[in-house]
Amino acid sequence: MQFTRFFLVLAAAAAVFSASASAQTKSTSFETQTLPLSLADARTMADIARATCHAMGYQITVLIVDPLGKPKFLMRDDGKKPSTWETANVKAYTAVLFGRPSGQNLPPGPLGHYTPTVTPGVTRAKGGIPIIVGDLVIGAIAVAGAPEGDKDEICAAAGLAKVAEKLGAKTMAQMPKPRTESAE
Secondary structure (H helix, E strand, O other), X not given: OHHHHHHHHHHHHHHHHHHHHHHHHHOOOOOOOOOOOOHHHHHHHHHHXXXXXXXXXXXXXXXXXXXXXXXXXXXXXXXXXXXHHHHHHHHHXXXXXXXXXXXXXXXXXOOOOOOOOOOOOOOOOOOEEEXXXXXXXXXXXXXXXXXXXXXXXXXXXXXXXXXXXXXXXXXXXXXXXXXXXXXX
């Protein structure tokens, strides 16, 4: 009897939770969006980023991550060293964590000026760009392997731009610009 009652209570709780989650999902403004990022869109972004870098003569690694910074899609050119995967991973994680492109100044610290980050797995190298839909970071694209981070960033931005309209995502040009400290 106790055993049966336990499972009835458990089933009722699951039904209430399911209905609550369903109601929360329906109340978002992204009803027509497919969140999180689809594998097809991730592949498209990676293909365009890679093609852009190839056009500039660079072999690269492209990584697309989910909102938790976990890999969704990885493409590494033949002959690229494992360090490019690690670098792309850190760039993507930085972009997801802060909701801004890697390489930009981080938000001001408690004293009002930019401080170097001490968060593990974060970098100031350019090449990671968050994928932002509305106010939500749904992932990031990162490129590593070009000789300089600004070239990685160009390739990543091209990949994002290819699917930005479809997703309703901000492009690199629409990302918040870093604040600069004024010289006093």
